[in-house]
Amino acid sequence: MSQRIIFHIDVNSAYLSWEAVHRLQHGEPLDLRTVPSVVGGDPVTRHGIVLTKSIPAKKFDIKTGESIFSASAKCPDLIIVRPNYSLYMQCSKAFGDILREYSPLIEQYSIDEYFVDFSNMSLLYKDPVETAYMIKDRIKNELGFTVNIGISTNKILAKMASELKKPDKVHTIFPDEISSKMWVLPIEELFMVGRATAKKLRSRAINTIGDLAHYDPKIIKLFLKSHGMLVWNYANGIEGSPVRENRRPMIKGIGNSTTIAFDVEDKGTAHLVLMSLTETVATRLRQAGYCARLVSVSLRTNEFYNCSHQRKIFSAIDCTDAIHEVACELFDELWKGEPVRHLGVRVSELCQNDFHQLTLFEKDYVKQRTMDKVVDSIRERYGNGSVFRSSFLNSGVRFSSGGTLDDEEYPMMSSQL
DNA sequence: TCTGGGGTCCTAGGACCC
DNA sequence: TCTGGGGTCCTAGGACCC
Numbered sequence: 001m002s003q004r005i006i007f008h009i010d011v012n013s014a015y016l017s018w019e020a021v022h023r024l025q026h027g028e029p030l031d032l033r034t035v036p037s038v039v040g041g042d043p044v045t046r047h048g049i050v051l052t053k054s055i056p057a058k059k060f061d062i063k064t065g066e067s068i069f070s071a072s073a074k075c076p077d078l079i080i081v082r083p084n085y086s087l088y089m090q091c092s093k094a095f096g097d098i099l100r101e102y103s104p105l106i107e108q109y110s111i112d113e114y115f116v117d118f119s120n121m122s123l124l125y126k127d128p129v130e131t132a133y134m135i136k137d138r139i140k141n142e143l144g145f146t147v148n149i150g151i152s153t154n155k156i157l158a159k160m161a162s163e164l165k166k167p168d169k170v171h172t173i174f175p176d177e178i179s180s181k182m183w184v185l186p187i188e189e190l191f192m193v194g195r196a197t198a199k200k201l202r203s204r205a206i207n208t209i210g211d212l213a214h215y216d217p218k219i220i221k222l223f224l225k226s227h228g229m230l231v232w233n234y235a236n237g238i239e240g241s242p243v244r245e246n247r248r249p250m251i252k253g254i255g256n257s258t259t260i261a262f263d264v265e266d267k268g269t270a271h272l273v274l275m276s277l278t279e280t281v282a283t284r285l286r287q288a289g290y291c292a293r294l295v296s297v298s299l300r301t302n303e304f305y306n307c308s309h310q311r312k313i314f315s316a317i318d319c320t321d322a323i324h325e326v327a328c329e330l331f332d333e334l335w336k337g338e339p340v341r342h343l344g345v346r347v348s349e350l351c352q353n354d355f356h357q358l359t360l361f362e363k364d365y366v367k368q369r370t371m372d373k374v375v376d377s378i379r380e381r382y383g384n385g386s387v388f389r390s391s392f393l394n395s396g397v398r399f400s401s402g403g404t405l406d407d408e409e410y411p412m413m414s415s416q417l
Numbered sequence: 418t419c420t421g422g423g424g425t426c427c428t429a430g431g432a433c434c435c
Numbered sequence: 436t437c438t439g440g441g442g443t444c445c446t447a448g449g450a451c452c453c
Contacts, residue, residue: 014453041421049421064453069419110453194451226427227450257422296446304420310446344422416426416452 005118005128006243008150008158009099009135011091012167014112015039015052018091019081021144036060037079040068045261046341051083055167088112094143102135107243115155117243132170140168155417156239157182159191178237183210192231192416200224209235230416241417251288255296256280257344262396263302264340267332272397274327275320275389277345279400282320283376285347289354291316292347295323297330300342308344309334316351319368323347 011017016039020032036057041047048068060075072078092111099106102125105117118128125131132149140146146168150161153175160182161173173181188198190209200223206212212220213235220228233239256277264270274297285292296310309330317323327345378387388399 043419046419047421048419051421065420067418067420113453192451196450252425255423259421294445304418306448308447312445342421346424 002120004153005121006152006155006158007116007118007128007132007135008109008155008162009095009114009116010148010150010162011095011112012146012148013052013054014091014145015083015088016054016081017145018088019084020054021091022084022087024144032079032081035079036062036075036077037081038062038068038071039083040071040080042082043068046259091143091145095139095147098139098142099135102131105243105245107245115158115243129170129172136168136170152237154237154239155241155243156191156234157237159417160189163189173237175237178213179210182237183208183213183235185209187212190231190234192227192234197224197227197231239417251290251350253294253346253348253350254281254284254288254290254292255344255346256284257298257342257346259300259342260340260397264343267335269395269397270331270335270340270343271324271328272391272395273343274331274345275324276392276398276400277343278320278324278327281345281347282318282323282372283379285318285323285350286353286372286376288350289352290350291318291353292323293349293351294347295326295330296344296346296348297327297334298342298344298346299331299334299340302339302341304341305338307334312349316349316353318353318372320372321368 013033016032016037019039024031033054034056035054036059037054038050038057039052040050050062050064050066050068050071053062053064053071057071057075057078060071060078062071062074062078068080072080088111092108095112096106096108096114099114099116103116103118103121107115109115118125118131128151132151136147136149148162148164148166148168149170150158150163151170151172151174152158152161157173157175157178161171164171164173164181171181185208187193187201187207187209190212193201201207201212204223206215212232215232217229217232220232222228224231258273258277260273264273292313293316294310294312296308298306298308300306311326311330313326317326323345331343375387384400392399
């Protein structure tokens with residue numbers, strides 16, 4: 001079998017670049033990418049964190065995930081723009097459409113990342129690096145934003161390569177380049193090494209990716225278990241998963257959570273928020289054609305204490321009211337009366353909903369299911385706000401929170417490659 | 418630290434059964 | 436019950452990704 005050639009293509013400062021291009025196209029003179037700027041949420045509704053930063057903003061040490069408050073303190077002239085997800089979905093799609101012209105085997109890994117398999121295509125594309133430059137420049141010319149392309153023989157090395165110097169660059173990390181290009185990097189730079197793992201590794205004097213690569217894997221396994229073996233393999237460039245061609249991954253669960261603009265201090269309001277979350281969860285569940293056997297509720301207090309509670313239910317369900325009922329029970333069991341900042345509802349253990357045994361239910365949900373169907377179709381035709389429960393009127397709680405993203409489903413991502 | 422929201426996967430402990 | 440071991444299921448929480 002001949003050597004594989006994998007590209008990883010990553011949009012530079014994706015949301016911010018897309019926002020910048022969109023604004024330039026609509027006649028705005030300023031290019032957001034050339035000044036300190038971020039895409040971020042609104043602190044007034046307590047969604048105030050940095051989602052993406054421009055390269056000039058990075059020079060002020062502004063980090064993704066940091067609060068808007070602290071980012072503005074570091075850079076008083078910082079320009080903050082709100083996210084526009086439907087724009088990002090369009091950009092992501094246009095980006096993928098170009099890539100598909102070069103190879104039939106492509107995988108969307110996240111909204112701004114694709115893997116493309118160029119194995120066995122040496123007749124069409126002689127030199128991978130040259131091909132990468134061609135693709136990168138074409139995206140820049142046609143769509144107006146820049147990407148980094150990483151090239152190697154597997155996904156982990158390609159992904160690590162695309163993370164090297166940015167923006168608008170092509171890099172390779174072929175196996176014989178691992179030591180010079182990857183092992184010299186600090187351990188935090190390795191995919192799947194987050195804060196907690198980095199701390200544990202550094203406490204054992206493993207400071208670079210090379211240190212990890214050369215460490216005795218048996219010892220790594222002893223203190224980091226299977227995750228230790230995963231990152232040890234990655235450090236050595238060992239990874240063999242295929243580029244998965246447009247295969248819709250089996251979804252495992254559907255969730256919706258939100259930070260509420262105010263602290264919730266009473267059960268009634270909490271139940272209303274849970275209803276708004278459940279509405280989108282249940283709608284998405286039905287659209288996907290599934291029923292769920294497990295319902296979980298998560299909660300964050302105003303002091304940032306997180307906890308969750310879940311219950312397996314006897315028979316799989318997909319009705320808004322049935323899920324809401326369980327969610328409320330779980331909340332009531334979990335809540336000790338603290339002010340609540342954030343609530344989440346999630347369903348999992350999904351199964352097909354085509355023939356399920358409604359008649360076996362103690363409670364008759366037939367009417368509910370019919371009602372859900374009617375409401376779903378009205379919303380599909382006339383929009384999400386066309387029908388909502390009267391309990392939301394004057395409640396201060398949004399009738400439907402989070403996103404059923406209208407068109408395509410959101411690109412799915414697995415934490416591993 | 419004035420700290421989002423969507424996911425996936427793994428682990429540990431307790432309950433229960435044989 | 437001063438009692439062993441192993442398997443499976445359930446739940447909570449942590450870690451990671453973008």
